[in-house]
Amino acid sequence: MDGDTFVTEEGFILNTFGYEHPEDRVLAFLKYIPAKYKELFNVEMLERTWKFGENQLFRAEKLYTAKNYQTFIEAFRKNFQDYLYYDSFRNKELITAPLDRIRQVFVPKDRLVWLENLPKRDKLQQMAIDLVHLISKESNVPLKDLGMHGSIALGMHAPESDIDFVVYGTENFRLVEDAIARLVNAGQLSYIVGNRIEAARKFQGRYQGKIFMYNATKKPEQVKENFGAYRYIPLDPVRFQATVIDDTETMYRPSIYKINSFKPLDDQSELDLDQIPSQVVSNIGLYRNVARCGSEIKVAGKLERVESTSSNEVFYQVVVGTATSEEEYIWPII
Numbered sequence: 001m002d003g004d005t006f007v008t009e010e011g012f013i014l015n016t017f018g019y020e021h022p023e024d025r026v027l028a029f030l031k032y033i034p035a036k037y038k039e040l041f042n043v044e045m046l047e048r049t050w051k052f053g054e055n056q057l058f059r060a061e062k063l064y065t066a067k068n069y070q071t072f073i074e075a076f077r078k079n080f081q082d083y084l085y086y087d088s089f090r091n092k093e094l095i096t097a098p099l100d101r102i103r104q105v106f107v108p109k110d111r112l113v114w115l116e117n118l119p120k121r122d123k124l125q126q127m128a129i130d131l132v133h134l135i136s137k138e139s140n141v142p143l144k145d146l147g148m149h150g151s152i153a154l155g156m157h158a159p160e161s162d163i164d165f166v167v168y169g170t171e172n173f174r175l176v177e178d179a180i181a182r183l184v185n186a187g188q189l190s191y192i193v194g195n196r197i198e199a200a201r202k203f204q205g206r207y208q209g210k211i212f213m214y215n216a217t218k219k220p221e222q223v224k225e226n227f228g229a230y231r232y233i234p235l236d237p238v239r240f241q242a243t244v245i246d247d248t249e250t251m252y253r254p255s256i257y258k259i260n261s262f263k264p265l266d267d268q269s270e271l272d273l274d275q276i277p278s279q280v281v282s283n284i285g286l287y288r289n290v291a292r293c294g295s296e297i298k299v300a301g302k303l304e305r306v307e308s309t310s311s312n313e314v315f316y317q318v319v320v321g322t323a324t325s326e327e328e329y330i331w332p333i334i
Contacts, residue, residue, distance in 0.1 A: 108147025139179035283321030
């Protein structure tokens with residue numbers, strides 16, 4: 001499931017991306033790089049390091065830029081070709097975690113259970129448990145529908161680490177969202193709002209001085225996607241404004257915004273009537289949950305023609321996060 005974490009034979013740590021995968025591998029993005037392979041990846045690294053078992057790990061300063069993604073692909077191509085996969089349905093090369101290279105899997109809901117059952121927890125682990133219990137009580141979302149993510153889940157946190165938790169299911173996510181708003185109003189939590197995206201998402205805050213963040217993962221019964229069900233044909237870059245008409249999958253990754261009222265923002269974005277997109281899909285986690293039903297958004301991305309591989313169904317969508325341009329975004333109009 002999206003957000004599950006894998007440790008591979010070589011010591012790379014990757015996070016699952018999305019919910020549809022080839023049979024022998026999982027679509028993923030690279031998060032941590034073992035020290036012995038650091039020089040193979042020509043990107044700026046954070047000064048801080050992590051330790052998993054005996055391995056020292058580094059992380060790219062910017063994980064989700066198009067330039068860094070292409071740099072990662074080139075590094076894997078030269079040194080670890082098994083991690084690359086040519087997706088014929090998207091006509092592009094992707095980073096993956098081959099199933100036969102995976103040695104450990106960390107599922108957020110299971111890691112919360114692990115954390116609950118630890119006979120002795122450190123201060124940050126205890127704070128994470130206290131926060132999740134507070135959220136569960138205020139939202140009426142059971143603990144079984146919550147999970148622990150990030151460095152705490154992998155047991156490689158430091159005192160300065162953040163608390164990163166997961167909510168399973170659309171309805172549960174909205175309940176947690178509302179509960180956090182009430183706890184902020186009551187002074188038990190506070191939001192971190194440094195820019196327009198953070199103000200729209202309200203996904204990050206402070207609990208007893210510690211930064212926390214949360215995201216959503218689908219429940220198994222909500223996963224309808226099958227790998228290879230559609231073929232995606234990239235067309236032209238577009239910039240436009242639209243109205244969100246369905247926000248039931250905007251909190252996931254990829255996030256899906258159903259739209260109407262398409263208004264081009266430049267002459268190059270003028271489209272034939274049969275090419276008007278019905279949805280915006282973001283592969284970039286930053287743009288999850290930035291707008292609700294009825295809200296206006298400004299979008300820059302790549303127009304795609306989507307064709308069913310089993311029927312005559314055809315529709316158009318705009319993708320944000322194609323790893324081909326840094327100028328792709330979803331901006332809420334507040």
